[in-house]
Amino acid sequence: xxxxxxxxxxxxxxxxxxxxxxxxxxxxxxxxxxxxxxxxxxxxxxxxxxxxxxxxxxxxxxxxxxxxxxxxxxxxxxxxxxxxxxxxxxxxxxxxxxxxxxxxxxxxxxxxxxxxxxxxxxxxxxxxxxxxxxxxxxxxxxxxxxxxxxxxxxxxxxxxxxxxxxxxxxxxxxxxxxxxxxxxxxxxxxxxxxxxxxxxxxxxxxxxxxxxxxxxxxxxxxxxxxxxxxxxxxxxxxxxxxxxxxxxxxxxxxxxxxxxxxxxxxxxxxxxxxxxxxxxxxxxxxxxxxxxxxxxxxxxxxxxxxxxxxxxxxxxxxxxxxxxxxxxxxxxxxxxxxxxxxxxxxxxxxxxxxxxxxxxxxxxxxxxxx
Ligand code: C2E
Ligand code: SIN
Ligand code: SIN
Ligand code: FE
Ligand code: FE
Numbered sequence: 331x332x333x334x335x336x337x338x339x340x341x342x343x344x345x346x347x348x349x350x351x352x353x354x355x356x357x358x359x360x361x362x363x364x365x366x367x368x369x370x371x372x373x374x375x376x377x378x379x380x381x382x383x384x385x386x387x388x389x390x391x392x393x394x395x396x397x398x399x400x401x402x403x404x405x406x407x408x409x410x411x412x413x414x415x416x417x418x419x420x421x422x423x424x425x426x427x428x429x430x431x432x433x434x435x436x437x438x439x440x441x442x443x444x445x446x447x448x449x450x451x452x453x454x455x456x457x458x459x460x461x462x463x464x465x466x467x468x469x470x471x472x473x474x475x476x477x478x479x480x481x482x483x484x485x486x487x488x489x490x491x492x493x494x495x496x497x498x499x500x501x502x503x504x505x506x507x508x509x510x511x512x513x514x515x516x517x518x519x520x521x522x523x524x525x526x527x528x529x530x531x532x533x534x535x536x537x538x539x540x541x542x543x544x545x546x547x548x549x550x551x552x553x554x555x556x557x558x559x560x561x562x563x564x565x566x567x568x569x570x571x572x573x574x575x576x577x578x579x580x581x582x583x584x585x586x587x588x589x590x591x592x593x594x595x596x597x598x599x600x601x602x603x604x605x606x607x608x609x610x611x612x613x614x615x616x617x618x619x620x621x622x623x624x625x626x627x628x629x630x631x632x633x634x635x636x637x638x639x640x641x642x643x644x645x646x647x648x649x650x651x652x653x654x655x656x657x658x659x660x661x662x663x664x665x666x667x668x669x670x671x672x673x674x675x676x677x678x679x680x681x682x683x684x685x686x687x688x689x690x691x692x693x694x695x696x697x698x699x700x
Contacts, residue, residue, distance in 0.1 A: 338477060341368055346484045355379070355492045356397075359390040362485050366459050369481050370444065370474040373463035377448075378407055379493070380457050387411070387457070405429045407458050410445040414455050416479070417445045420469030444470040448482055450490045457489065503550050506599055509557060522693045523642055524553035529689045530638035537678040538630065551602035552635045555610040558588030570649045585611050586620050602631055610635040613670045625672075633672040637679065640670070645690065 345365035352358045359377045366375035376398075378387040385402045403412050409427050410417045419425050420442045433440055442464050448457045459482055464470045507524075532549035540548070559567060562584055566577045573581060588607030592600050609623065609632025616624035623632075644654045644662070654662075660680075667676040679686065 338369070341365075342481050342484065345369075345481070349485050349488050352488070353492050353495050355489070355496055356390050358489060358492050360392050362459070362489070363389075363391075365481060365485065366461050366478060369477050370461050370470065371465045372444075372461035372470075373465060375459065375461045377489075378411075378458045378460060379489070380411060380455060406443060407445050407460050410447050411455055411458050414447050414449075416447065416475055417443070418470045418472070418475060419443045420464075442469040444475060444478065446475065446479055446482055448486050448489065450486065456486075456493070502597065502599060506550055506603060507553060509554060522695050523646065525693045526642050526689060527555065527635065527638045528553045529693065530641060530686060531634050533682070533685055533689065534634045534638060534675055534678060535630075537682055538634070538675065540630065547599060547602045548606075548631050548634060550599055551606050551631065552638060554588065554592070554603040555606045555635050555639055556584060556588065557591060557603070557607055558584035558586065561587045568649055572650055582611075582619050585609070605629045605631050606635045608632070610639055612636065614672050615669045618670075628672075633675060637671050637675050641679075641686070642690075646695065 342365075345361070345368065349358065349361050349365065352361055359379070362377045363375040366372065366377070376389045376391065378389045378400075380387055380402055382402075386399050387402050387407060388397050388399050390397050400407075402408055404427070406417060406419060406422075406425065406427055419428075422428050422440050422443050423430070428440075428443075432438075440462050443460065443462050444464075445458050445460045447455045448459060450456045459478060461470070461474075461478065464474070528549050531552035532545050535545040535548045562581060566573075566580050569577060585608055589604050592604035592607055595601060595604070608620070609628050612618035612621065612623045612628045612632055613636075614625055614628065614633065616622050618636075628636075641659065641663075644659045645656070647653045663671065663676055663679065667673045
């Protein structure tokens with residue numbers, strides 16, 4: 331039996347309000363699937379997203395489980411997407427485009443299926459909702475189709491905006507990375523410096539116990555620590571030798587310069603980057619620059635990036651110095667425990683030294699700056 335109209339509306343309302351507050355596609359898909367299952371009383375529901383570029387369909391059965399990816403235009407779902415038409419198939423095994431492989435593998439028997447394509451606001455197909463095995467004796471009805479289509483028009487917008495947000499997020503991360511590489515590339519350091527600093531920073535953040543989200547933010551933000559170097563004159567930046575006092579003074583402004591470039595943004599990632607740019611040359615004992623912050627006055631992002639940056643700088647050739655060997659680096663780190671660097675971070679560094687060396691080996695420089 332179908333739902334009464336008011337029950338159905340209540341059901342749709344319940345799901346749509348939940349769905350509207352979810353911005354992450356990976357959490358959205360299982361939630362929309364739950365709605366599909368409830369509305370037509372099906373045993374299973376999958377929401378498929380079309381990836382035009384790779385000609386695949388992707389679904390997420392539950393949060394935290396890997397995505398399932400299938401070819402875009404095969405099977406019954408593929409047929410519905412290609413034709414832009416809904417399908418009700420109540421004798422699945424006799425349908426010629428049904429692919430039995432999944433059933434054979436999982437032991438789950440599909441007998442009835444309904445698929446509706448989901449359109450975006452430009453009326454392009456962006457995916458499909460597939461429900462499997464109607465509960466009770468009868469298969470899916472025209473009425474079920476109508477109900478699912480009604481519900482899907484409400485969620486199509488959520489799906490679209492979540493995909494858009496994901497796109498914006500990815501674009502933002504990419505831009506930030508490119509800006510980091512740009513900051514480094516004017517000084518003759520390789521792009522691998524920013525990659526290594528990113529990975530060391532994430533590792534330290536994890537070891538320190540920051541949340542997974544913060545670890546990822548810092549990983550993406552730390553490559554921007556030297557963004558301010560783009561405003562440092564070439565004669566200073568690439569001087570093939572030690573600085574005099576005046577040159578040192580000019581170079582020291584790079585921390586605040588980077589901060590000034592980034593500080594106006596409200597974006598989480600750029601905010602984190604502004605902290606990193608501002609504080610990565612502060613020292614734990616209060617003798618760093620530009621603000622002589624001390625101890626935990628220095629944001630944890632700043633304390634972490636300081637260690638990651640110096641570890642990488644010392645181990646690399648620079649226009650003004652040769653790379654140090656590891657023993658010399660370790661000796662300095664031991665001496666600077668609680669001086670330049672947060673003692674807790676130095677301890678974590680030595681306790682996990684293998685992991686740091688592994689990152690360094692993985693992102694080895696293929697050429698040297700000078
Ligand atoms: P960088 O080369 O990426 O170095 C980052 C930080 O690593 C330095 O921050 C410093 O804390 C540490 N470090 C790097 N090389 C050495 C070293 O030989 N000995 C010691 N004890 N520490 C080292 P710092 O000093 O604030 O420098 C910031 C940036 O200024 C450097 O980034 C580099 O781009 C530039 N720089 C610093 N000194 C000189 C110099 O004498 N000549 C030139 N051409 N550039 C310099
Ligand atoms: C599936 O359920 O994995 C897709 C099967 C089909 O559309 O034929
Ligand atoms: C890059 O940043 O993608 C280039 C890395 C490199 O320096 O090899
Ligand atoms: Fe710096
Ligand atoms: Fe650096």
